[in-house]
Amino acid sequence: MKPRLVFVHGIGGPRDPVADLDEWLRAVAAGAGAAGHSAKISGLTGGWAADARFAYYGDLFRAAGSQGAGGAAAGPGEEDDELLAGLLLEAVDARLADSSSDPDAALSATEARALRHARTQLAPPSGAQGAGAPARRVVNAVTTLLAVPGVRALGGWLSARTTAGMLGQVARYLNRAEPDATGATLDQRIRARVAACLDPEGPNVVVAHSLGTVVALETLHEALPASPDGRHPGVPLLITLGSPLGIRTAVQPRVRPHPLATPDSVGRWLNFWDRDDLVAARPHLEDFVRPNAAAVAPSSRRVDSDGAWVHPAAKYLAQPHVAGPLMEALTTLGER
Incomplete structure (x- = not known):
């Protein structure tokens, strides 16, 4: 059977x-x-090694009924801004802590200065002038963080406000709000898109990036049960790239089910992170994700990309340590 x-x-x-x-x-x-x-x-690009699907949900972050091509982006609320500020603060703290304890993670003077300044903007001292509303603090901090590789990759040529809005998609998903006319919240609609791409009969190989790692984890818990004999899981391989699941205060408590655990349908979970990827703060997922009934837990592996643009999915996927296990899994599944 050709894997999905x-x-x-x-x-x-x-x-x-x-x-x-x-x-x-x-x-x-x-x-x-x-x-x-x-x-x-050739089997991968030609389509006979796997039935490849791209689970797209980005349009769901657009405002319903908005005008113009593609619609205008729906703005986050104050609760979303507070969550985003907390997420960025913890990511900044983790990067600063890593740089002081790991010689391989040393920061340049420019990066260290930008991170420390962004931290002050996100959590200004009590009574400091210009502390402002969370939305303003976030935009100011993102403006500063665009000098840091892991965030510059997200922003590119976009403004700090637009980049903050994109980062805020994590908060909007985790806040479980924005119901549509049927009452389905934004996160539910997103998971439905991903679930529709899965083959309920299996086997599926799932590769998720950034916010998509949270979405994929929750979707697999809901959409695919464990195989009856435990020997042929619905997802023989789950690969996560640049995941924010390690962010303890802003992300982990909001992920469902809680505490975090490997979905029973997963037979192997490889998690990849780059030390310059600010989004992948505290990347060793096996430290806090419980194994499933088959004792499957995440296995985190560091990759090192050249240059400043480390967060995009394509940057991770072009790493031989990522693509190699993926190709091996597709080959093995295609031979069954």
């Missing part, structure tokens, strides 16, 4: 899911070639 390969994207603006699927597959192909799987690349 499901890509789950993270934050960002409007996407072309067909173009993104092609970009992600080409990135995997590049990584697979570097990992010694050149002979298998």
Whole structure:
């Protein structure tokens, strides 16, 4: 049986899911070639090694009934801004802590200065002038953080306000609000999109990035049960990239079910992180994610990308340490 390969994207603006699927597959192909799987690349890009799907939900962050191409982005509320400020603060603290304890994670003077300044903007001293509302604190801090590689990759040429809005998608998902006319909240509608891409009969290989790692985790808990014999899980391989699941105060308590656990449908979970990826704060997921009934827990592995643009999914997928296990899983499943 040809396995289903499901890509789950993270934050960002409007996407072309067909173009993104092609970009992600080409990135995997590049990584697979570097990992010694050149002979298998044509099967991946040609579509006979896997039934590849791109689970797109980015349009759900657009305002209902808005005017213009693609609609205007729905703005976050104050609760979302507070959550985003807490998420950024913890990510900044984790990066600063890593830089002081790990010589390999040393920061440049510019990066360290930007992180410390952003921290003060996010959590100004009591009574400080210009502390302001959470939305203003977030935008000011993001303006500062655009000098840091892990966030600059998210912002690119966009304004700090637009970048803050994209980062705020994590908060909007976790706040479980914004019901539609049927009463389905934003997070429920997003998970439904991902669930629709899964093959209920399996096997599925799921590759999730950034916010998509939270979405995929929750979707797999809901949508796919464990196999009756435990030997043929519905998701033989789950790969997470640049995940914010390690953020203890702003993310973990809001993820469902709680405490965090590996879905019973998952047979293997590989989690990849780059030390310069600010979003992947506290990346060792096995430290706090409980194993499932088959004793499957996340296995976190660091990758090191060249240059400043480390967070995008394609950057991770082009890593041979990411693409290699993915290709091996697809090959094994295709031979059954």
